[in-house]
Amino acid sequence: MPPPLSAAPPPAVRLANVTKTFGAHTAVRDLSLTVPTGCTYGFIGPNGSGKTTTIRTILHIFHPDSGAVEVLGERSTRAANDRIGYLPEERGLYKKMTVRRVLAYYAALKGMARADAAREIEKWLAKMGLSEWADKKVEALSKGMAQKIQFIAAVVARPELLILDEPFSGLDPVNLEVIRTAILELRAAGTTVIFSTHDMAMAETMCDFIFMIYRGNKVLDGTLSDIQRSYGEDTIRVNSAGGAELLRSLPGVELVRDLGQSQELRHPDPQALLRDLAPRTTVRHFEVTKPSLHDIFIRIAQPDAQELAVPKTTGGGS
Amino acid sequence: MNKIWRVAATEYLNAVRSKAFLVGVLLLPVIMAISIGVQFYAQKKTDLTPRRLAVLDRSGQLYEALAAKAKARNEALRTKPNSVAVELQGQRLKMDLPQQPEFVLEQFQFPGDDLKAAELQLSERVRRKELFAFLIIGQHILTPDATNHTELLYHTQTPTFHELPGWLDATLNAEIRERRFTAAGVDSKQVRQLSSQVPLHRLGLAEQKTSGEVIAAKHENRIATHAVPLGAMFLLFMTVMSSAPALMNTVLEEKMQKIAEVLLASVSPFQLMLGKLLGTVLVSLTLSSIYLVGTSWTLWKYGQLVHVPGHLFAWFFVFQLLSLLMFGSMFIAVGAACSEIRDAQNLIVPVMMTLMIPMLTWMAVLQSPASPFARALSLFPPATPIIMFLRIAIPPGPAWWEIALSLVLTTLFTLGCVWVSAKIFRLGILSQGQTPSIPKLIAWVFSK
Numbered sequence: 173m174p175p176p177l178s179a180a181p182p183p184a185v186r187l188a189n190v191t192k193t194f195g196a197h198t199a200v201r202d203l204s205l206t207v208p209t210g211c212t213y214g215f216i217g218p219n220g221s222g223k224t225t226t227i228r229t230i231l232h233i234f235h236p237d238s239g240a241v242e243v244l245g246e247r248s249t250r251a252a253n254d255r256i257g258y259l260p261e262e263r264g265l266y267k268k269m270t271v272r273r274v275l276a277y278y279a280a281l282k283g284m285a286r287a288d289a290a291r292e293i294e295k296w297l298a299k300m301g302l303s304e305w306a307d308k309k310v311e312a313l314s315k316g317m318a319q320k321i322q323f324i325a326a327v328v329a330r331p332e333l334l335i336l337d338e339p340f341s342g343l344d345p346v347n348l349e350v351i352r353t354a355i356l357e358l359r360a361a362g363t364t365v366i367f368s369t370h371d372m373a374m375a376e377t378m379c380d381f382i383f384m385i386y387r388g389n390k391v392l393d394g395t396l397s398d399i400q401r402s403y404g405e406d407t408i409r410v411n412s413a414g415g416a417e418l419l420r421s422l423p424g425v426e427l428v429r430d431l432g433q434s435q436e437l438r439h440p441d442p443q444a445l446l447r448d449l450a451p452r453t454t455v456r457h458f459e460v461t462k463p464s465l466h467d468i469f470i471r472i473a474q475p476d477a478q479e480l481a482v483p484k485t486t487g488g489g490s
Numbered sequence: 491m492n493k494i495w496r497v498a499a500t501e502y503l504n505a506v507r508s509k510a511f512l513v514g515v516l517l518l519p520v521i522m523a524i525s526i527g528v529q530f531y532a533q534k535k536t537d538l539t540p541r542r543l544a545v546l547d548r549s550g551q552l553y554e555a556l557a558a559k560a561k562a563r564n565e566a567l568r569t570k571p572n573s574v575a576v577e578l579q580g581q582r583l584k585m586d587l588p589q590q591p592e593f594v595l596e597q598f599q600f601p602g603d604d605l606k607a608a609e610l611q612l613s614e615r616v617r618r619k620e621l622f623a624f625l626i627i628g629q630h631i632l633t634p635d636a637t638n639h640t641e642l643l644y645h646t647q648t649p650t651f652h653e654l655p656g657w658l659d660a661t662l663n664a665e666i667r668e669r670r671f672t673a674a675g676v677d678s679k680q681v682r683q684l685s686s687q688v689p690l691h692r693l694g695l696a697e698q699k700t701s702g703e704v705i706a707a708k709h710e711n712r713i714a715t716h717a718v719p720l721g722a723m724f725l726l727f728m729t730v731m732s733s734a735p736a737l738m739n740t741v742l743e744e745k746m747q748k749i750a751e752v753l754l755a756s757v758s759p760f761q762l763m764l765g766k767l768l769g770t771v772l773v774s775l776t777l778s779s780i781y782l783v784g785t786s787w788t789l790w791k792y793g794q795l796v797h798v799p800g801h802l803f804a805w806f807f808v809f810q811l812l813s814l815l816m817f818g819s820m821f822i823a824v825g826a827a828c829s830e831i832r833d834a835q836n837l838i839v840p841v842m843m844t845l846m847i848p849m850l851t852w853m854a855v856l857q858s859p860a861s862p863f864a865r866a867l868s869l870f871p872p873a874t875p876i877i878m879f880l881r882i883a884i885p886p887g888p889a890w891w892e893i894a895l896s897l898v899l900t901t902l903f904t905l906g907c908v909w910v911s912a913k914i915f916r917l918g919i920l921s922q923g924q925t926p927s928i929p930k931l932i933a934w935v936f937s938k
Contacts (some may be wrong), residue, residue, distance in 0.1 A: 233754045233920065253756060264749035269504065280496045281756035325752065 182245040184209045184333050184364035185230055190239030192225055199225040201388040203239070207366060207381070212359050214379035215368035216465075218473045222388045223368045224261060227335055230366075231258060244332055254283045257331030261338045261368075263322045267311040271302070271321055274310060275328055282329035289328065296324040300350060316347045323351055327358065334358060336367035340374060352378070372466040382465065384472065391472050400462035407463040408442050410435050414453035422448055429467060436467060493757045497765020498772065501740070505773040514732050515780055530586065538591045541654050544598040544612055544624040549631050555665050556658075557595045563657070564592040593654060598624065609645070616647055623648070625658060632669055694885065714797040716856070719883035722802060723852060725781055726810055727876055731845070733774035734817040735838075737766060741825030741919070742834055750919045759916040763822055767908070771814045778810055805882050808897075813875035816904040817845055819911035826911075826918035833925040848876035859884045869896050871903035910935050 185207035192200045200222045207213045215223045228234040230243055232250045244252040266274050272293060279289035297303045300320045305313060313321065319342065327334060339355070340348050355378070359365050369375050375382060376396055384392035392399055410419065411434040419425050419435055425445065429436040434457065439445040442460050449455055463471070505511055547553040567590060576583045600608040605626070612624040623646035630636035642662060644655045671678040692710035699705065744750045753762055782803065789795040820841045828834040851873070855864040859881045868878040868888070878896045881888045913935045918926070926934065 228751075228920075231755050233751070250758060256755065258752065258755035260748060260751045260755075262748035262751070264744070264747050264752045266504070266749060267747070268508070277496075277500050278752065278756070280500075281493060281753065283492070322752075 182209075182242065183207055184211075184244060185366070186240075186242040187226075187229070188240040188242075190226075190229060190236045190241060192229060192234055192236050198388050200229065200236075200385070203385070203388075203390055205383060205390065205393065207364060209364050210359075210362050211380040212355075212365045212367070212378055213381045213383060214375040215366060215383050215385070216370070216372070216375055216392075216469060217368075217385040222385045224337060226385060227258075227337055227366070227368065230335065231256060252333075254329070255332045257326040257329060257334040259323055259326040259334075259336045259339055261341070263319060265310045265318060265322060265325070268309060270307050270309055271297070271313070272306045275321070275325055278325040279328045282331075284329045292328050292330065293324070296328060299354070300324060315342060316344060319343060320347060320350065323354070327354070331363065333364045333366070336365065338369060339367055340369065340371060372464065372469055376465045384469065386472055392468070396465060399465075399468065403463050403468060405460050405462055406438055407461050407467060408437050408439055408445065409457065409459040409461055410437065410449070410455070411457035412449065412453045412455045414449075418449075418453055429470075436464070493761050494765045494768065497753075497757060497762055498768035501766050501769025502772045502776075505736070505769070506776060511773070511777075515777060518728065518781065519784070533586065533588055536589050536591075538589055540592040540594045541622040541651075542594045542596065542620070543654065543658075544596050544615065544621050545627065546598045546600060546608055546612070546624065547627045548629040549627050551632060551669070552627055552662065552665060553595075553597050556662060557597070559661050559665075560593045560595045564594075567592055590653060593657065613645065616645065622646065622651075623654060627662070631666060632673065634670055711797055713794055715885060718798050718802070719880055720852075720856070721785075722798075722806060722883050723848075723876060723880045725778065725785070726806060726813070726879055727849065729774050729778040729781070729810060730813045730817060730875075732777065733770050734814055734821050734845075735842075736821075737770050737818050738821040738825040738834055738838065740766065741822050741915075742828060742831060745826065745829065745919055754919070759919060760912050762919075763819075763912055763915045764908075766822065767815060767818050770818050771811060774810065774814050775807065778806070782806070802883055805879055809875035809879045812897075812900050812904055816872070816875070816900070816907050817841065819904075819907045820844075823911040823914040823918070826915040827921075827931060828918075828925045829922055830925075837925065844872045847873045848880070851877070852880060855880055856884065860888070865892065868892065869899060871900045874900040913937070 183206050185205065187203055187205045190200055190203045191198065203222075203226065205226075215226065217223050225234060229236055229241060232241070232243075232253065240247065244255050246252040266277075269277070275293045275296075276286070276289055279292065280286070284292070293306075294303070297306055300323075302317060302320060302324075305317065310318065310321065323336075323339065326336065334355075336355070339351055343351060352374075355365055355367070367378075379396070381394060382392060382396055382399060383390065394402075412418065416427060416430040416435050419437060420427055422445065424439050424441070426438040427435060446455070446458055449458075545553050545556065547556075571587070572589070573584050573586045576585050598608070598612060600611070609626070612621065615621045616623065623644060625645075626643040628638075628640045628642065630638065630640050631642070633640070642658065644658060646655075668678050671681055693707040694710060696707045697705045744753070750762075757765070786795060786798070789798060821838070824834055824837045824841060828837060847867075847870075851863075851867055854861070855867065855877055858864060864877070864881060865888070867873050868881050869892070870877075874896045878888070878893065878900075882893065887893075914931060917934045917937065
């Protein structure tokens with residue numbers, strides 16, 4: 173039996189001990205997660221780790237084998253789905269329909285009145301610079317345009333909860349910025365945003381909370397600073413004339429990431445490392461810092477990562 | 491329910507606004523017009539080259555008579571009008587008559603008894619196109635009790651031309667019969683009178699009104715007993731065939747293009763499936779309504795609509811609805827279970843074969859609509875919509891309880907199909923990769 177859900181003001185999403193299996197494969201194991209209303213929640217994790225299954229469970233496309241799902245105050249029903257906007261990872265638009273008709277159809281399925289939907293469609297098409305494409309068939313659009321149309325399809329019904337699965341994949345920097353700005357505006361207007369991404373820098377800058385799932389298990393859940401704090405200041409960022417080659421040759425160095433101009437590494441004694449390094453090369457920058465989200469991701473997702481066994485849970489999520 | 495109608499309305503509008511629908515609507519009348527036009531054209535383009543025939547009359551008694559009859563036939567062909575005027579419902583129609591080539595006969599004289607040499611010589615002339623064919627009349631053909639040389643031997647290298655051998659057979663046999671009667675001292679005129687054909691009239695059954703008045707049986711009308719049942723049955727089959735299989739393609743398209751996931755974030759799998767099914771039913775009903783209105787108008791214009799009983803229209807729509815829901819859900823299940831068109835084409839074979847059952851059996855049903863086979867088949871749900879409809883269309887139709895039983899069985903079977911399809915659709919629509927095996931599909935059906 174899942175634990176009873178509290179009667180506190182409802183968060184946007186609350187999963188309690190959710191498990192979902194497909195045959196012998198457990199896609200999500202005993203997952204508990206709370207997404208507060210009005211925040212931006214980033215879902216990260218390697219491919220096949222359970223992100224999409226979690227999202228589909230929130231949308232009630234999948235029913236959990238056990239556990240409870242509460243979305244926008246509605247428990248274990250699809251009643252809230254009309255208030256959710258969803259952009260799936262793999263985009264799906266009817267190629268033979270016009271842009272306006274396909275958007276009107278998706279808005280209608282969310283229960284939106286025709287006139288209201290028409291106004292909202294015009295507004296979003298203008299915002300995305302696609303007004304002149306309204307009566308063109310979807311098949312005539314470029315990939316970037318189609319992705320923006322798919323984004324409009326997700327937001328046209330003014331959702332309270334917006335779930336975006338890889339919203340930035342395949343976008344050029346200009347279109348990426350357009351979508352990013354739109355998401356931030358929706359967030360500012362009170363929409364709860366959940367988005368999954370492989371872009372750690374984007375997750376770091378946009379998300380209030382980060383949730384990481386790995387092999388069906390929750391391995392991270394909290395604010396970025398809380399997560400970083402739980403790992404401590406164990407990362408050393410070095411910019412030296414010797415570069416990565418020299419750093420690799422030094423005893424005790426565990427090179428984490430070669431950024432070209434600088435390197436991120438770990439060492440049991442940063443002072444000893446600095447003493448070791450100074451006589452060998454010109455050190456331009458030496459900083460002991462918290463690990464980046466990218467670093468944390470890599471550490472967890474390494475097949476032999478020791479951290480996997482102990483989920484580090486802090487902050488906003490439960 | 492609102493969302494089901496939203497899906498259905500979109501499916502419907504997508505279909506009827508497409509060029510494919512317009513082509514589909516026009517296809518049947520266009521194909522019919524083309525086939526009729528081609529037949530008329532082909533008739534006009536009949537090869538009227540005179541057919542030259544050499545006759546080796548070994549009896550020595552028949553050639554003159556045969557040549558005279560050929561000459562008379564040719565004269566008749568030259569003077570015969572090419573068309574006739576037909577009056578139908580006040581409309582004067584001109585109908586072209588089939589044209590036939592003339593037969594030009596020549597007598598072949600061959601000295602001696604070497605029949606093989608004669609055959610060879612004449613065969614060479616046929617090969618050189620000097621002759622179309624040649625005929626050898628047996629020496630003792632006028633002697634009924636003779637055992638040898640009593641046959642007519644027709645030789646040609648165009649065996650597919652039947653008019654000439656048919657005419658020779660009929661003409662010579664009539665002549666030979668006359669001569670045999672005469673030789674036997676029998677009056678051939680009297681024989682003809684005594685052996686004249688007695689016409690058989692086909693009628694229905696007499697009826698008695700509640701007032702006691704007896705209504706005499708009516709002459710059988712081939713339009714009512716054959717043309718209407720068959721035409722209506724084929725129309726029903728065609729409207730189902732032109733709509734239901736398209737469901738598989740649309741489901742497969744939504745699955746392959748990842749549209750299904752977007753839709754399932756707004757509607758449940760059952761709502762989506764039912765919406766698609768209803769949309770297709772509406773498309774098919776539109777198609778059949780267009781055809782029925784067009785056909786009825788044509789029949790009315792030529793005074794033939796009286797042969798179509800009114801209740802047949804109602805049954806048409808009832809069985810079309812059942813058929814579409816039944817086969818439509820099967821096609822949806824196939825589309826949802828597969829991830830590629832190639833896989834779907836394999837899985838669709840059993841469904842198509844089931845759909846084709848009535849097309850393989852309708853002749854037996856038409857011949858004997860009340861036979862145990864026809865009755866059993868009309869109660870077998872996958873065949874019921876077409877076969878029971880055909881039985882209803884053939885006067886006087888099956889007993890009411892048979893119709894009621896078939897409706898109950900088919901409705902239950904259809905509901906079962908929709909339920910099974912919904913189960914497969916629910917899991918299949920988001921599945922990727924290899925098409926599930928039959929045991930796996932069965933497991934899907936019974937999964938929670």
